[in-house]
Amino acid sequence: MSTLDERIRSLEESAPLPSANLKRPFRWAVLLGCVTFPLIWAGGLVTSTDAGMAVPDWPNTYGYNMFSYPFESWFFGPWDLFIEHGHRLLGSTAGLVAIMLVISTFRNSKNACLRWMSVFALLLVILQGLLGGVRVLAADRILAMVHGCVGPAFFAFSAAFATVLYQNSRSVSAVSQPTRRTKLQTLTICLTAGSFLQLVLGANMRHIEESASFHWFRLLVLLHVLFATVVLLLTVVIFIIRRANGKQLESIRGTSFLVTLFVIAQYVLGVGTWITKYHWPFGSDQFGVFAGLLTLDKSIVQTSIVTGHVAMGSLILMTSTVMMMQMFSWQITNQPNKDKMIETPTNRDMQVSSLGVQA
């Protein structure tokens, strides 16, 4: 077991590397997340208003280079053109920020994992742009659905990367690590996976083909409701465990509170989405409140609630991902030739990271 001893020794010897330089890429990563969230809103609006095919060409906009499309035609043009072209411009902005993130990471860190993560973020945003473009060129709703899933995944990844950069831009003492972990780590992983699954199910419902079976749609609805309950339960359990363990789990105090808040809000938005779009599902005659309710297609109320439900789903995924990341330590060793992220000595009994990166 000499290799194990050596490994344990190396872990003990390796001190975390607080790096003030990583604050810059951290700020770019935060900016990327800040740009991505309105981008997700705009993407949700594109679907809510059926504006996806308002611009038939790509990467150009009606023959113009995307960035030189006349401002008047865009800003004062039809609503769906405004939304779709705006979505493209915001997407391009996210791409530019992702490029800056890569440059900043490469300039401020020689760590291969950090560099790869920044490149991966850029690749994801490029993939997302391509998916959006091909969806337009092929007029394909399935691609629109995949596009709708990759967007939130990219948002969550940006936040995860920002978390890693945050942890490494501070000393170990500044980043308090939870001590009670194993079960809670699993719960946070399940919550993140559940949140993403909910997004996939929701995207399937929103982008369902007109010729799809009504049995399939109902199955999607039932699964969406079922997993909404699972996500709610997981959130509540995590919240209660964190409350019961006080200072030991101080680092996830904010995120567990936010996830709980977001999930409750998401429940309200989910019910609102169904009612404003499809009316009360159980027959309205015996429910006085809904008996006379008239839904107004593509009204501001309907569009806002439905798009809010989509955006809130992304926010839950992002927050649960950050919470999951906070449950692990991502400190970087300062040992020479150890260009990897490892677990800190104080937490070496932790399990390896969910990303599979280990010392």
Next chain:
Amino acid sequence: MMTCGWEVKFAVRRRKRSSAIMKKQIQIANIVVGLFILTIFLGCADKPSFQFNAVSKKEAENGTPFSAEQSQDVANILTALFGTPDDPAMPNVNSFHWYLQYDEGYAEDFATLVDFENLKRSAGPVSSDENGDSRGLYREHCAHCHGISGGGDGPTALTLNPYPRDFRHGVYKFKSTSGKARPTDDDLMHIINEGIPGTSMPSFKVAINDNEKKALVDYVKYLSLRGEIERLLWTMTSELETGERLPLVFADGYDKLSEEEKDNLMGWFEEEGAKVESLFKSWLKAKTSPNVKQPPTAPESFDPKHPEHSTLIAQGREIFHGKAGDCKSCHGFTGYGDGELNNYDVWNQWAKGKSDDYIAEFVNDGALPPRTIAPRNFRNGVFRGGRDPNTLYRRIKEGIQGAQMPNAATLTDDQIWSLVAYVRNIKSEPITGGQSHLPVNDKPIN
């Protein structure tokens, strides 16, 4: 540095545990990715195409399935007449040489039934141009509930209550025309514009402009006509001898046929063509000379401020509960809509009196599980077709097509107005005897 035995054991155990957790995490990740891929591929659907009316076909088969050729013949005829969801067509003079035998001028009227540009605008995938002119309107606004073929069987249908309207019967509940007459364009426009309160049918007031609504009205008529012809073709197929097939005059073109074949076809159409012709004529009549009767003026006492208004309501109450109107048998003694609850409307009539196995066969073939009618609950004060007095008068006078609401053939105008006054007032009428609701009645009331 020496390592104690217990330290090594502890480290190994920790490593094993760590490895086991990692395996679990990989399994979870695999499940998530797997579900993601599964949902993508299961959700994939073919390019939209018109589907057979599963109920009409199965009813026509009556236990003896049609041959593949016979089914294909129906599909070919429908495609030749009406095109596809991406490339619609309307039957034209060339498709209906046989009509010319009856009425030379009919072809001109026929061309006005729907605006072909409206069809093109409503059909196909969703898109819009730089001026904001939208295409694919039907798929953007209607198909998710009403289905590509207009069968009321879109993806969301099963989760909605009531089900979306099946256009293929050519039957519409809320209209201004009498009896079985088709609705006018204005009737269909009204529903698109105002929606139906208490149902999933939204108002499209803000979503689309008037030209787009007109385009959708034409497309709905197109789907209705197509659906009615399809139902007729299934009936015709059921009347064929074993192995016999429908003449494909529409599909291959009349001009390509030999003189003998033309003569044979004419003989066939002299019998069957009249049925097709009547369908077209009924829609044409609703467009060119609809049978819309304006309700007579309401009596003065209809005004709630009139001193005799309560007397009018009392008269209405008497008719509601008495033999003259007998409204209570469906709408219940207290107006809760809890009278006869086991009846079926025209769209679900195929299930009436049938066994569970029979119904299950239809559902397996693509029919929506049948639902019984829910008579209107007047206690909510909501009338789906509109609550203005003239509209309610028309509902009582003409009945509601497709539902089991009969026309009031024996009631006088004054009696109908008193009923209108009463049903508008039921909401505020105290419930006698303390009974708020009848137990669910699943027995027919004769």
